[in-house]
Amino acid sequence: MKRNRLQHVAVSFLNIRLLQTGRILNEIGIIRILILLVFGLPLLAIMANLFFAVPWLAVGFVIFSIASLQLHRKDRQFLKTYFSPYAKAIYHIEYQVLGLPALLLLLVAKHPLHAGVLVVGLSLIPYLDIQFSGFRSGFRRLHFLPATAFEQKSGPRESYLMLLCLMFLGALLAKLIYVPLIGIFLLNIVLVTNQIICETNLMINVFSWSPRKFLMHKFQHQLTLALVLCLPMNISFLLFHGSHWYILLAVNIIGIVIQCLAICFKYAFYTPGTTLTGNKLLLGLAAGCFLIVFLAPIPFVMLVSYYIKAQKNLKRYLYVSH
């Protein structure tokens, strides 16, 4: 009887996950999947090197990423209600499957101790059940930020854990030249995650500015926040590797372009009160271009093109006669 129920739960759960995967792949489309693979391969190569060169960092990165997934996953109540008492077992299996490529890489690189730590770390993640509302309340008082900078209040409240970890790790491990550079790049990616959420019509109407002034204002706020948060990593990098300042400059420019692109994408497709999930992919492709040198100019072209599109779209919501 119990075995039958377990079988039923496993089949139902696999069905749900397969349906979800199918829908996501269908939404992305074959061409985009191929493009993503092309862009994703260099990133995978960098990641694989990390497992061979600095295995502790790689283990930490994988555990941290999956822990972040556990803390942010929105199906916890669903699993608790409909898959009880197997919810924790499902988490265990999912996280071990997600960590499997990393485990194999560590074993290939002959780091059995690190592999063991990874398995243990992943086994502990399902027991992470931190209530976020309490933590987020600590970030309630952000009165020093300007009244119009609501995205810069909302974003860090959503991903403060990730931001704090990146800032501290990036600054503390700055002796390893690529750590602060990767940290700055990732921090810029994390900071733009809430730029897919469209505010209400009223929150745009209230500005009564020209689209150009409006966009410049958004750039200014977002870039100020990004530069302030990246400051510890920038300083640490310069302390240890001052002679390589030009690499730091390039990474910061990439960060600036990513921030501006996210804002342009948002307002180019702005529809009041919606979440522009498609923009994630667009932004991922743009960021991926920076990993392949000869594709690096593409995001700059996209920036100009989508800035014009954003201005055009915003005319509908800012003050123009219709």
Place this chain on the structure above:
Amino acid sequence: MLVIKHLALSYAPEKSVLEDVNLELEQGNIHGLVGLNGSGKTSLLNCLCGGIAYQQGHVHFNNNLLKKEDVIFLETNNYFYPNITGREYFRLFEALQPSFALADWNDLFELPLDEFIENYSTGMKKKLALMSVLSFSSPIMILDEPFNGVDMETVQLMKIIIGKLKASGRTILITSHILESLVSICDTISYLNNKQIQRTFNPQEYANIELELFDLTNKQNEERIDRLIKPE
């Protein structure tokens, strides 16, 4: 006066939502707009506030083409930006509309401004949205289902506010599924059906409005329901 002439809207070819909509709304009056679900009420309101570009017709306000700044629109959905408090939401409006007296308005609505908006109830969110609309001084105010989800006391409060806005010369266009709430405050009520404004009622005709609009459909539905629910 707000004049809508021959307005037509379609989202795709052969999928028209509005056809030849004509309506004249007196300035400084409260106008109601009723219609069945999916009849195009919200689409019409979106056309007026510029959210949707219509294909035909024109809209004039006081003999000039209607401009974005002439209209402020309270949408039916209570969507707010996540992870911000009520106070932060209002600070945005205060910063850009300095005449807006947040504290005084909140004395009326009594919202917990230091809470995150996602923790507000449906009624609280509606109040929050209404307060932000009130910070604008546009001569035309469009309220899409303002009474949805709010308690009786707040409905009364909203009716008083809408009455005062009318007295200050604002033109107000309201939609509601609750006919009674419109009858008590509107100077005219228009009925949108079959993609057009079918009829506009004056206060003298309000007593028969329900009968005229729904008599036939009510009879048909009653017969159907009789077939479904049989006496024991």
